[in-house]
Amino acid sequence: MKSLFTTTVFAVTIAVCAMVWGQVSPRTAEEQARHDQLRIAVQEICPVSGKKLGSMGPPLKVTVGESKEEVFLCCAGCAKGEINPQHWATIHGNITRAQGKCPIMKKALPEKGAKWTVVQGEIIFVCCPPCLKKVAADPEAALAQVDAYYTAYLESKDRR
Numbered sequence: 001m002k003s004l005f006t007t008t009v010f011a012v013t014i015a016v017c018a019m020v021w022g023q024v025s026p027r028t029a030e031e032q033a034r035h036d037q038l039r040i041a042v043q044e045i046c047p048v049s050g051k052k053l054g055s056m057g058p059p060l061k062v063t064v065g066e067s068k069e070e071v072f073l074c075c076a077g078c079a080k081g082e083i084n085p086q087h088w089a090t091i092h093g094n095i096t097r098a099q100g101k102c103p104i105m106k107k108a109l110p111e112k113g114a115k116w117t118v119v120q121g122e123i124i125f126v127c128c129p130p131c132l133k134k135v136a137a138d139p140e141a142a143l144a145q146v147d148a149y150y151t152a153y154l155e156s157k158d159r160r
Contacts, residue, residue: 035147036061038147038154039072039122039150040053040054040059041150041154042094042095042150042153042154043071043072043094043095044090044091045074045087045090045091045094046059046072046073046074046075046078047064047073047084047087047088047091048073048074048078048081048083048087049074050086050087050090051074052074053072055074056074057074057075059072059073059074060072060073060074060075060076060078060079062079063121064083067118067123068118068121069121069123070121071091092123095123095125096109096125097153098149098153099124099125099146099149099150099153100149100153101149102126102127102131103124103126103131103135103141103146103149104126104127104131104134104135104142105127105128105131107127108127109127114126114127115127115128115129115132117132117135117136119135119136119139119143120139120143122143122146124142124143124146
C-alpha cells in the first residue's frame with residue numbers, strides 16, 4: 001500500500017511540475033470533451049475496422065506505438081484488434097488534410113515529405129525540420145494552431 005501511495009504522490013508531483021513549467025496545460029473535462037470531439041471528426045474512421053467513428057457508440061481513446069500517439073477506436077472490440085496499415089494511412093491523410101498548414105510557418109504542408117511529431121499524444125505535421133524544434137519549444141501554441149486549422153476545415157466541410 002505504501003508503494004502505491006508513493007507512486008501516486010510521485011505521479012502527481014510530476015504532473016504539477018510539468019504544469020508549473022509550462023509543459024502541460026490542464027484542460028477542464030468540458031474542454032477535453034470538446035477537444036476530443038474535434039479530433040474524432042478529423043480522424044473520421046477506426047484504425048482497426050475502418051468504420052466511421054461513432055457508428056458503434058462512443059469512440060474509445062487509446063495510445064498506440066512508440067510515439068505514444070492517441071487515436072480513437074470505434075468500439076472496445078477493436079482494442080483487441082490490430083491496426084490496419086491502410087486505415088492508418090487514411091487517418092494520417094485525414095489529419096494532414098484537416099491541418100492543411102504548418103502551425104509554425106502557416107504555409108501549406110508539402111504534399112510529400114511533411115515532417116511530424118507527437119505532442120501530448122497528438123500528431124502535428126510541419127513543413128520542415130526546423131519547425132519541429134519550434135513546436136518542441138512551444139507545444140501549446142502549436143496545438144492551439146492545429147485546433148484552429150481543424151475547426152476551420154470542419155466548418156468549411158459542413159458548408160459544402
